Amino acid sequence: EPEVTQTPSHQVTQMGQEVILRCVPISNHLYFYWYRQILGQKVEFLVSFYNNEISEKSEIFDDQFSVERPDGSNFTLKIRSTKLEDSAMYFCASQGMVRAGNTIYFGEGSWLTVV
Amino acid sequence: AQTVTQSQPEMSVQEAETVTLSCTYDTSESDYYLFWYKQPPSRQMILVIRQEAYKQQNATENRFSVNFQKAAKSFSLKISDSQLGDAAMYFCAYRSFYGGSQGNLIFGKGTKLSVKP
Numbered sequence: 001e002p003e004v005t006q007t008p009s010h011q012v013t014q015m016g017q018e019v020i021l022r023c024v025p026i027s028n029h030l031y032f033y034w035y036r037q038i039l040g041q042k043v044e045f046l047v048s049f050y051n052n053e054i055s056e057k058s059e060i061f062d063d064q065f066s067v068e069r070p071d072g073s074n075f076t077l078k079i080r081s082t083k084l085e086d087s088a089m090y091f092c093a094s095q096g097m098v099r100a101g102n103t104i105y106f107g108e109g110s111w112l113t114v115v
Numbered sequence: 116a117q118t119v120t121q122s123q124p125e126m127s128v129q130e131a132e133t134v135t136l137s138c139t140y141d142t143s144e145s146d147y148y149l150f151w152y153k154q155p156p157s158r159q160m161i162l163v164i165r166q167e168a169y170k171q172q173n174a175t176e177n178r179f180s181v182n183f184q185k186a187a188k189s190f191s192l193k194i195s196d197s198q199l200g201d202a203a204m205y206f207c208a209y210r211s212f213y214g215g216s217q218g219n220l221i222f223g224k225g226t227k228l229s230v231k232p
Binding site for chain 2 (some may be wrong): 003035040041042043044045048056058089091093103104105106107108109
């Protein structure tokens with residue numbers, strides 16, 4: 001079964017450093033997403049991406065964050081100048097069709113620890 | 116804004132028994148989708164079951180079924196004949212049928228299910 005893959009599975013970074021989380025969505029999918037889950041809290045929507053541009057973003061997704069699909073296969077989330085409160089599990093997800101009921105496939109997540 | 120509430124942080128069930136996980140939500144919309152996702156220790160989020168709000172019939176997927184009460188805004192998940200592999204975190208999620216946020220799933224905080232042998 002096709003999978004969304006994410007790297008790294010776990011990253012520890014110093015506060016103030018830049019982090020890039022990488023995702024390879026399912027190959028024929030068109031819609032891509034990032035979600036995050038702070039320990040003990042809800043999974044929260046960050047951003048959706050379609051046709052090489054952001055289609056929707058949440059209040060969490062401020063100027064510190066950016067997304068990119070640099071080569072037609074990878075989908076990256078960049079966090080500039082990380083803060084302690086950025087420590088969370090970050091999930092990448094993809095979807096083939098736009099209809100709301102169609103399945104969103106999630107990756108295994110990248111656990112980011114900011115120290 | 117829509118919200119999803121899972122009031123049971125942890126649940127436990129004996130192998131082969133049945134367990135029900137609760138979920139309530141709040142919305143002013145009439146058309147929407149509801150989902151249960153499973154997150155095992157491997158951490159991957161796996162779709163368990165999906166319910167369209169316009170369908171009165173409760174969704175069923177093998178041992179998993181839902182009790183969807185639209186008026187009460189309740190969406191519980193029943194797992195029958197529980198297996199050790201069912202042990203995981205279970206998330207209830209809501210998604211609007213319409214709107215610009217095509218991928219904006221709204222999640223509850225999750226229920227951690229333990230299965231005792």
